[in-house]
Amino acid sequence: MGIGLTTLLLLAALAPLGFLAYRLGRGKALSAMAAGISMHSRPQQYGWYSVVWMGLPALGVAIAAGLLSLFGVISPARELVLIVSLAIALLGLAQGLRAIRPEVRARNALDGVIRWLLLSAALISIVTTVAIVLSILFEAMRFFREVSVWEFVTGTVWSPGDTFLEAAGRGDEVGENTSFFGSVPLFAGTFMVTAIAMATALPIGLLSAIFMSEYASHRQRGFAKPILEILAGIPTVVYGFFAAITVTPIIVDIAAFFGLDASYSNILSPGIVMGIMIIPFISSLSDDVINSIPQSLRQGAYALGTTKSETIQKVILPAALPGVISAFLLGVSRALGETMIVVMAAGVRPNLTWNPLEDMTTVTVSIVYSLTGDLAFDSPQTLSAFALGLVLFIVTLSLNLVSTYLVRRFKQKYD
Amino acid sequence: MSTTQSRLTGSANDPRIKARYRKEKRFKAYTIAALFTAFAIIVAFFTDIISQGYTAFWRAEVNVTLDYNERAERIGRFALAEDMRDIASRGAVRSIPLEIKNNPELAGTTRQTWVPAYSRIDQYLKGREELPPELARQVDAMVEAGTIRSSFNWAFFTSGDSKLPELAGIxxxxxxxxxxxxxxxxxxxxxxxxxxxxxxxxxxxxxxxxxxxxxxxxxxxxxxxxxxxxxxxxxxxxxxxxxxxxxxxxxxxxxxxxxxxxxxxxxxxxxxxxxxxxxxxxxxxxxxxxxxxxxxxxxxxxxxxxxxxxxxxxxxxxxxxxxxxxxxxxxxxxxxxxxxxxxxxxxxxxxxxxxxxxxxxxxxxxxxxxxxxxxxxxxxxxxxxxxxxxxx
CATH class of the missing domain: 1.10.3720.10 (MetI-like)
Structure with missing residues (x-):
């Protein structure tokens, strides 16, 4: 019996039992009330009370058995688990019905159960984070067992390619030490594309935010804001297509006009398009921040005779700086982790250069390329993706933490 | 005296105040320019995507005579007349051997029908690709004669992925x-x-x-x-x-x-x-x-x-x-x-x-x-x- 079928059978058996428990529990409470006994809770609550008695222990046993067999402690036969859970469900049903007495606080008990259910749902988000950290850390450790951390951090050559031959059982055709895992060129590419993106997004986003919050009328603002938000709703794969098919040829043509030689997978094009993607993040966050600066600051400045732009430059922006920085950092963290645009428009050749017209590759591109295709799950190339992912996760996480800290400080100051 | 006075009263004629107002206008213009750059990008983006993609909702179809002959029982392409083999889609006649096998009465009959055109013909008619001159003349003549038509590409919505662009759908x-x-x-x-x-x-x-x-x-x-x-x-x-x-x-x-x-x-x-x-x-x-x-x-x-x-x-x-x-x-x-x-x-x-x-x-x-x-x-x-x- 498959695990899906077992679960289905268990739920199919518990559903009518639950209905039965509800009817019986409510019936018992109703008949007691008809006999003039004053019950603590409403009859439905006694119904649900016996449902809980019936279902919770049975499901608990089933889930525990599932977890135990998943982690390989013991693996009881699925039929056995099914029968035992159903037996426990019947016992629970009997106990639940027996327990219904006038002084039993079914309502309070129900609230307690629901509280625990809700708490366990909330804990899933913690479990997710822990799972991300552990799974990526674990696979990355396996990678660092084969490749030294020092080489990974400082090496300037990234060529995992030959491990493919080793994985195919042709390792002897490859010389010693032909695969290199020096991640510097990848991070250089990521840095370059992030820098270009932020150079595009920051001026456009910040100036648009200033217009919307300081100059625009209510109607203009209500019109401009949702239009800018459209940019945030466009899938990244669409941006990638736009970068590769439209922007790259334009850049190559412009470069040729100035007598420069641009690659058809230059890093400038994905950088600019990524910047376009980030504009709404910068503009809406900065807009919020600028709006939350108290009116008294502006009025004070106007009273001293400053023009609007002087007020903005000398008073508003310095006051809003922590918020703007935090928007900037969030934008950077987006750009670092952005995948599709670079996969579709940037190169795949690790290249250490300062020239944005050359092709470069990024961390996310190498993660994607080392995990697609038919690679062995434990080859260093596959595992390298997890090492890169680990670094990416740590960097973006720290950026987010710094950014939330700055915003909180800012809010405390003005709220 | 007049300059001192204008400084004191902050008259609009004071060159320094004028400069400040110019600066103010310039700054406002920058912010408007930024917003309009963003709008222009959005417009350019949607125009670009739509102009590249709208043609895919139509496709060229060719009127062909399918001849269920003996050779077509093995290879579907042979059901087409020789001059149609570069014009009609390969994929459209791929299933002919199976059709004959499932329905043996078909063997030996002929049938006129519309089939999708080969993707290069389709692209040529949409002005996106060049064809060898001889083939281009033939296609133009067929369009004149009405044996090539353009119709709504329902297949794009009803079929799955394909290695042949003219048959691929979502x-x-x-x-x-x-x-x-x-x-x-x-x-x-x-x-x-x-x-x-x-x-x-x-x-x-x-x-x-x-x-x-x-x-x-x-x-x-x-x-x-x-x-x-x-x-x-x-x-x-x-x-x-x-x-x-x-x-x-x-x-x-x-x-x-x-x-x-x-x-x-x-x-x-x-x-x-x-x-x-x-x-x-x-x-x-x-x-x-x-x-x-x-x-x-x-x-x-x-x-x-x-x-x-x-x-x-x-x-x-x-x-x-x-x-x-x-x-x-x-x-x-x-x-x-x-x-x-x-x-x-x-x-x-x-x-x-x-x-x-x-x-x-x-x-x-x-x-x-x-x-x-x-x-x-x-x-x-x-x-x-x-x-x-x-x-x-």
Whole structure:
């Protein structure tokens, strides 16, 4: 019996039992009330009370058995688990019905159960984070067992390619030490594309935010804001297509006009398009921040005779700086982790250069390329993706933490 | 004397004040220019995508005589007249041997029908590709004679992926998207709403609650590709969920959508004013009764809006799905969440990496469909919010 079928059978058996428990529990409470006994809770609550008695222990046993067999402690036969859970469900049903007495606080008990259910749902988000950290850390450790951390951090050559031959059982055709895992060129590419993106997004986003919050009328603002938000709703794969098919040829043509030689997978094009993607993040966050600066600051400045732009430059922006920085950092963290645009428009050749017209590759591109295709799950190339992912996760996480800290400080100051 | 006076009174004729006003105008112009740059980019973007893709909704069809002769029993191409073999699609006659086998009376008969044209002919007629002059003359003559027509490309919506651009469609990817979103919704919606109810209505203000809150905010900002790595390592590696299946894709996207749903549900719950809770408590409701009978019904529109927005985001996501293997070549629509599937954005990605020019049009058309769906979803969310939003 498959695990899906077992679960289905268990739920199919518990559903009518639950209905039965509800009817019986409510019936018992109703008949007691008809006999003039004053019950603590409403009859439905006694119904649900016996449902809980019936279902919770049975499901608990089933889930525990599932977890135990998943982690390989013991693996009881699925039929056995099914029968035992159903037996426990019947016992629970009997106990639940027996327990219904006038002084039993079914309502309070129900609230307690629901509280625990809700708490366990909330804990899933913690479990997710822990799972991300552990799974990526674990696979990355396996990678660092084969490749030294020092080489990974400082090496300037990234060529995992030959491990493919080793994985195919042709390792002897490859010389010693032909695969290199020096991640510097990848991070250089990521840095370059992030820098270009932020150079595009920051001026456009910040100036648009200033217009919307300081100059625009209510109607203009209500019109401009949702239009800018459209940019945030466009899938990244669409941006990638736009970068590769439209922007790259334009850049190559412009470069040729100035007598420069641009690659058809230059890093400038994905950088600019990524910047376009980030504009709404910068503009809406900065807009919020600028709006939350108290009116008294502006009025004070106007009273001293400053023009609007002087007020903005000398008073508003310095006051809003922590918020703007935090928007900037969030934008950077987006750009670092952005995948599709670079996969579709940037190169795949690790290249250490300062020239944005050359092709470069990024961390996310190498993660994607080392995990697609038919690679062995434990080859260093596959595992390298997890090492890169680990670094990416740590960097973006720290950026987010710094950014939330700055915003909180800012809010405390003005709220 | 006059200059001193003008300085003192701050007259508009003072050159320094003029300079300041000029500066003011310049700065305002910069901000307007920035906003218009952004608008111009949006317009250019949509014009570009639509102009590249709209032609894919039509396709050229050729009127051919299918001759079910002996040679066509083995190779479908031989059912076509010799001069049609470079014009009609290879894919359209591929199934002829099977047709004859299933229906032996067909053998020896002939039949006139419209079949899709070879993609290069189609592209030539749309002015996107050149043909050898002789072939071009033949095609032009056929258009004159009315044996080549252009008709709405229903096949784009009803067929799956194909190696032949003229037959490729988005159907299987659309089915895959629906399956993935279904799994995402079933997984993320109950857990997300339950977490939000706990945090907003039940949780005491202690370390654990704060830890959960910080966690959820951080999860919302983790790059999507990291969720792909998690899905690969945990769902595929540890739990043994089949690779490329809608199940693993949906679970991965579910983890990603979870924080979005939690955050928007909390906002919706917080918007319900406290007097409503206090009133219910005063009537003797337990906390759960307050939430179930009073707070949840009032915040439902907000919760649904947040969920739709989260789903729209999940629908456009590609990177984590590539990592869990959802870019396989899927010509036939998957029929369960355990089968290999692909989704619309992943289909766009696969077509975009095809070197043949005819696929550029398909890619852009796929994007148009995707954007149309996403815009509809987001518009629905905005509509729901406008219609049901209550100011207290």
């Amino acid at each position: 159907f299987s990817a659309a089915v895959g998207s629906v399956l993935v979103l279904f799994v995402t919704l079933v997984f993320a919606f109950p857990i997300g709403v339950m977490s939000a109810i706990y945090l907003e209505e039940f949780a005491p203000d202690n370390k654990l609650t704060q830890a959960i809150e910080v966690n959820i905010n951080n999860l919302a900002a983790v790059p999507s590709i990291i969720f792909g790595l998690l899905g690969l390592a945990v769902f595929i590696g540890t739990f043994g969920v089949p690779r490329s299946s809608a199940l693993v894709g949906g679970l991965t996207l579910g983890l990603m959508t979870l924080p979005i749903i939690i955050i928007s549900t909390r906002a919706a719950l917080r918007a319900v004013p406290d007097p409503i809770r206090l009133g219910a408590f005063a009537m003797g409701c337990s906390r759960w009764q307050v939430v179930r009978d009073h707070v949840l019904p009032l915040s439902l529109p907000g919760i649904l809006t947040g969920t739709i927005i989260g789903l729209a985001q999940a629908m456009g996501e590609t990177a984590p799905l590539i990592i869990v293997g959802m870019i396989a070549y899927i010509p036939d629509a998957p029929s369960s969440i355990f089968e290999s599937a692909t989704v619309l954005p992943a289909q766009v990605f696969t077509w975009a990496s095809e070197p043949r020019k005819a696929f550029v049009e398909k890619t852009a058309a796929g994007i148009i469909v995707l954007l149309a769906i996403l815009l509809t979803l987001n518009a629905t969310a905005v509509f729901l919010r406008r219609k049901f939003e209550r100011r207290w």
